[in-house]
Amino acid sequence: MEKQLRTLLAIDDEPVILDAIQRVCSAEGWHVDTVTGATEGLELARKKSYDLCLCDIMLPDMDGFQFLEKLHESGIDLAVIMTTGFATIENAVKSLDMGAIDYLPKPFTADEVLSALYRGFRYVDLKRRHEENTAQVDSIIVPCPTQYRHLGYQSWMHLDFDGSVKVGATYLFLAVIGSVKSIKLQPLEAEIIQGFSCAEFEAEDELIHQLMAPISGQIIRINEQLKDEPSILEKDPYFEGWLYVVVPKDLNYELKYVSGCHNIFA
């Protein structure tokens, strides 16, 4: 599926970043249109149909969130990856909350932007296939258990009776990145922060993917089994394939950013 022509719209007020993205994407054989303003970007998105959009949050004419709103209002179905130099948790979770599919903090390496874009393209593919086959949902997507909550389409969390929280990657995330070759987990007692990377997945195609933590807290248990047998993840991502158990830090505050598991493509 990588062979088909991919189209990307990149919006950033810094020409050097647009150039860099152009270089990296051209090497992959993708077509990239670059604009320095959100208004221009909106117009292009209206005219042409892109697979994916990479959009900066701080733009001169409007911010990335307003851009997302306008896209939604205009009924344009375009998956957006947000990127910003002002990489705060608020920006990260707000992006996902407002409908962006991913969040890429600046500065990024060529590999980081590539893996984010690969994830994005595959996500779009899956979503399209899912919409074509809505009658047979189960054939493509394993839905997460109802009491679970997820951040974006990527990570899930489950609040246990003792107040601890179990954290893992969603089936969709695993489907998007492909077969996992190895996992790099955080050490015990490390702090994970909502919206920031909490685990590194190396896929069979050698791309490295960061998983955003669904919630902030301190790690108290790690699923050591995953390191030896990463295939457990794909077999059972919601039970056997958990990553960490954490003691949440600001659960009440952060819960509003994690949504229920009814429709992961929403």
Place this chain on the structure above:
Amino acid sequence: MFSKISLKLISTISLMAILIFSGFAYYSIHTQDTLLLNQIKNFVNAESETIKNSTKVSMLANDREVTHEIIKTIGQQPFIRQVRILNKEGKVIYAADSSQIGQVLDKKAEACYSCHTSDQPLTRLSISKRIRIYRLHPDSSRILGIINPIYNEPSCWQAPCHAHPRSQKILGVLDLTVCLKSVDNELNSAKKHMALFALFSIFGLAVVLGILVKQIIGIPVKKLSEATKIVASGNFSYKIPELGNDELGVLARSFNHMTQKLAEARQQLFQSDKMASLGRLAAGVAHEINNPLTGILTYASFLLKRTKDQPDIHRDLEVIVRETLRSREIVKGLLDFARQSIPKKVKTDIHQVIERALTVLENQLTLYHIQVEKHFSPDLPQILIDPNQMQQVFTNLIENAYQAIGKKGGKITIATSLTRLSPYGILQIKQALCPKGHELMDQETRIDGLPTVKLKLRVNGKETFVYLDPIYGKNRNKLELPVHADDKIEILCPKCNISLIDPKEKCPRCDAPIYVLEIPGKGELRGCFTSECSWQYWDYVEQQGPRDYIEIKVSDTGCGIPPEIMDKIFDPFFTTKGQEGNGLGMAVIWGILENHEGIISVESQVNKGTTFTIHLPVNVR
């Protein structure tokens, strides 16, 4: 050598010493003089009686030779100046100095005057009247003379010589004069000794005092003043060495305590200031630096991928990528730091927050004998606040309340209720800009502790300033000159002199020109500030209409806030608690409420108590 204090002390004490010593010396010499003279008088009187009696026998025998011999012998004694016996007519009959015999003295002479005032010889006189002290010359030593009348006795007129008739009462007078030179000398030397002693003691006292003052006051004060200079130059870690247990020692310790507290407060301010400015800076820096870093990192890592077969270039590129990643981590650290001050708002029951604050302070409240009365409204909605930050607000308020009450005990009342308030008279203007974007808020002039909006005025050509009440609609404006609707008014930005008058509208009440200010993100504020009128209109909030607020009143029965410091209570570092407080409590409350769109107001009566009223919006915009 002597500082001013020691000079003052020494001169005062020396003056006192001189006064006391001279008074004492005068009194002592005077007493000595009187005592000595009395003794001498008695002695001389006794001597004259002795002479009279020893001559009596020879007189009765009318043996003139013997009498004469006795007088002569007595007159040879060194201290006796002269001895003579005079008869009734004043003729010298006997004398130690025989040349005087036969002289007749005038009864009117000074020496005789006490008896012979009216040519009538008196029969009896007391000793003191018979004695006279005089000087022959002003420089010579004193002389004491005593007159002893010789009375007629039966033995006298019955004597065979019949020299004296019976009718005669006084036969003659024995006149004895004594020189007081030795007494005077003694007194003079006593005076000299006394003066010398006084002089030496005063000098000694001054020296001892000088040394003591230098040791007890001079050196410690010098150390203290040196310490103030060191601290003033910015070295807050300087400590004055121990100066003992006297008042200056206490002062030194309290000085050390103060510098320590100051250092802590400075650190705290520095910290909060750093937090605030770093937060602002981080956003800018992150964006500005992360963008070029993205360019470097993307290109370098892209090149790195494509040069796997060129080890030399690959290695160099690895360094570039590694160092750029390091820069990325540094900027990320900056952002993490800035993140700490952002409130994390969740739906919270305000009563839980208040209860938690009370639990934390339970011990202190018991210690201060504080009775806490809670009037909680049962049906308050949950509101969106950061519970940790809001707890800090109540902790600080309750702490202030029981400290205002003091150890005597009292009552703190916390009441909550739900109110619907129109923005008029409630909402605070926190930011106002001129059309060129200059900030108009003035932190220095405050109304009820809140920063005011400062505008420059030109009224009939005279330049002045007006400080607008930051509470929308309250209009307790501070005007330096009275302004009337018919005056020629210009309203200007104090920074760039751009006109702030709304060219299209006039005041609907008094037809005066009105100002229009931009409230960032919240529309425009229009208003009039003539002395007669107080019209104000804030389009943005008026359109939203009245809002629901949770009202929390924290009242105490403490000492109250004097009106003159009311304007300062929200100032950072303003404190009435001396070294106990750092003056940040109310400023912190202020900052937190600002983050929550909250409003705080104060009412206070000295010696009756203070009530802080907080309004928190139920629905945050």
